Amino acid sequence: MQIRDYILRRLLVLPLLIVGVSIIVFALTRIGGSPIGIYLSHEMSSEEVAEIEKRFHLDEPVPVQYFYWVSGVVQGDLGWSGVAAAPVTEVFPNKLAATMELAVASAVVAVSLGIGLGTYAGARRNRMPDHITRIVSISGAAMPLFWFAIVMLIVFWVGLGWFPIGRSRPEIFSSIAHPTGLYTVDAILAGSFTAFRDAVWHLVLPAVTLGYGATAIIARMMRSSLVEELQEDYVDAARAKGLAERLVLRRHARRNALMPTVTVIGLSFGFLLQGTVVAEIIFRWPGLGRWMADSVLRGDQATIMAYVLFTSVLFLFVNLVVDVVYAFLDRRVVLGS
């Protein structure tokens, strides 16, 4: 199959999956019956209740209600968030910026550390660095993020006092403008070194903690594919022609070993995205994840729906991009099988 056909087919399936996800999300909110409860109070007469039912189309059959909801979402109406006391779409961009700053920082940590560790271990197979990397990567899959984050806080915040908690110091936050909501970028735009240092300072601990699980996944994959590549004939050929071992590793083996690693980088993005919920609670990071956690506890259905829909669609897009990149990188892949 041609790459173009493959991409086209994936793009055609994508809307179907998104519709499927939206049906599940809508069905979720109807498990507990009609959501009319949030609009009602004790003083209302039955006429007033009927009037509200009519206004929000709750007197219609459920499939029709779904249609009304979807047309609202498409027009950018995601409902009212009780937790934020504002329309969901109004609060969303700011929270999204906070979460994205954290997730991207974690991804940078995870990808660079994961590939570095994996390469280091794979080139020293069955020696000490390899064993240590193995322990790191095995424990990564089993590590409860909520516990790891608390342990990091106990050590680096309470114990050593090296890192702060939260997203910025209030006086530094108010000293510059925030056009993008990404504090590091805002600081660069404002040309303020103090603000930039403060933003990075607050980012380090949550980003490293959140990135740990993904680091483990990437390191494990990188190590095993590097070990495989190092047994290939072309590596022997490169060595035979007298290429330095360092260059054999860098120019030949590592480049090829990166290919399968690309797929797990996509996979670990899902891991990071889910992790933000827990990391944001513990590090008091005012992003989407913490908003979701608050909404879950206070039954804020509009926010829950918006969050699940958004993360799933993002997840689908990332997976699509990763698969396409992988298809381009490795033409041997039997596409579509």
Place this chain on the structure above:
Amino acid sequence: MSLEATSQPVIKPPSESALRVRLRRTREIAASVLSNPTTLAGLLVITAMVGMALLAPWLVTPNTPDPAQMPRDWGAIAVPPGSPDHPLGTTNVGGDVLYGVIWGARTSLRLSLIVVSVTVAIGVTVGSIAGFRGGRVDEVLMRIVDVFLSIPELIFALAIAAVLGPSFRNIILALAIVFWVKYARIMRAQVIHVKQNEYVDAARVIGDSPWRIYRKDVLPNSITPVIVQATLDMGNIVLVGATLSFIGLAEAGLAEWGVLVSEGQSGISGGRWWASTFPGLMVFLWALAFNLVGDGLRDVLDPRTESR
């Protein structure tokens, strides 16, 4: 020697009965699983944890009236570890950490056993039907599976549990709704693969019914990757379940590891590290042990999909 005896066709009895062959195979698999030191270590941790879960009523005095609730000792608030009454210390609200650690094993065992058996049953059924019947049934079931897989696991479970209302029972239900999908996918792929074997054709030729073919030939030869995944999920489910209860979806005061970590969280800024550290460590060890054993099982039972 009589002539009759020599003219009879010689039918040599099989040197081993079917049962003995099966026993020998099991012993071989067990030996090769146990020869891996990390698998063995995992198995020891699991044995200790499960032992703790089963013996919990004898290891600590069960709280009355409900032993699954944390006992509160209001005379001993935020006691550090090492005190004779509370060896692992107490929380800010007088919960005995040791009680939570031990009874939490019982809660976790219950959670993982229920969710794994329910999800395996649903997943194997759906996957078998899809793979065995094929055609439009397969197409419809697999599209449903695809949609379920589009929503990140933890977030899906979080949303379901939130809509159902905060309780440990609803956490179990939410995890069951989310985790069956993987088994359906694994089982379908296996069944499609096994179905193409000659022994299945042979069974069809001698007139076996589809149900008999499924039960005798397809199912036993497809189940191995499901067993591996179920072992890994015994750990994963406790990990995700504890995360949900940490976020606050279980009843407050439940003797469960995630709840206890959350209860201890408020004390850490005051230097009270113990209340969160010990129960969280239990979640880690539980998940780690099942991961090690799952990986070990996969290496032996299913060498094709070698773990990376």
